[in-house]
Structure formats: structure tokens, C-alpha cells
Amino acid sequence: MKAIGSGGLTGSGLGNLQVTVPVQTSDMIFSVIGETTGFLGSGVLILLYFLLIYQMIRVTFDTKNEFYAYISTGVIMMIIFHVFENVGMNIGLLH
Numbered sequence: 058m059k060a061i062g063s064g065g066l067t068g069s070g071l072g073n074l075q076v077t078v079p080v081q082t083s084d085m086i087f088s089v090i091g092e093t094t095g096f097l098g099s100g101v102l103i104l105l106y107f108l109l110i111y112q113m114i115r116v117t118f119d120t121k122n123e124f125y126a127y128i129s130t131g132v133i134m135m136i137i138f139h140v141f142e143n144v145g146m147n148i149g150l151l152h
Contacts, residue, residue, distance in 0.1 A: 058149050060097070061091035068095030087147040106140050 060076040069075055071093050078085045078092075091099045110133060117129040145151035 058147075060085075060087075060088040061148060064092040064095040064099075066096050066100055068093050085147060087144050091147070103144070106136075110137060 058091050060074075060078050063069065063076050069092060074089065074092060078088050083104060087099070087102075090102055093102075112131060113133050113136075117126050117133065120129070143152065
């Protein structure tokens with residue numbers, strides 16, 4: 058939470074990390090993005106996730122094969138769960 062808070066509105070810049078995060082490349086990637094790009098960059102990332110999920114849902118509804126719809130629904134739910142879990146743990150929502 059300190060890393061995300063230290064990013065401010067526009068961030069500290071790429072490669073300019075001020076707060077040490079234990080594992081930057083796996084579970085805490087959102088905190089590094091929040092620190093380097095700030096609130097605006099984090100918002101853009103969440104918007105991109107939303108657009109990806111929206112497009113996947115549109116494709117799922119347009120498919121005619123029931124099996125493919127079930128598979129894509131499972132993939133969509135997996136992505137939603139991982140995004141929610143990662144972002145929620147980084148901002149303290151799922152503490």
C-alpha cells in the first residue's frame with residue numbers, strides 16, 4: 058500500500074522505485090505499476106483489463122457452439138478472479 062500511495066497522481070517514473078516491494082515481478086506487480094505510473098497509469102491498466110474482459114464476453118455471446126461458450130466463460134472467470142485478487146491484495150481491499 059505504501060508503494061501505491063507513493064506513486065501519487067502521475068507516478069515517480071519508470072525505473073525510479075522509492076519503496077522496496079518484496080517480490081516485484083509476481084504477486085506485487087500492480088504495486089510497482091501504481092508506484093511508477095501513479096493513479097493515472099493504474100486506472101489505464103484497470104480500464105484495459107475491463108476492455109479485455111468486455112471483448113471476451115462479447116465473443117462468448119456471439120459463439121454458436123455451447124462447448125466453446127463454456128470454455129470461454131471459464132477463462133473469463135479465471136481472469137476476473139486473478140485481476141480482482143491481485144489488485145485487491147495490493148490496495149488492501151482483500152486483507
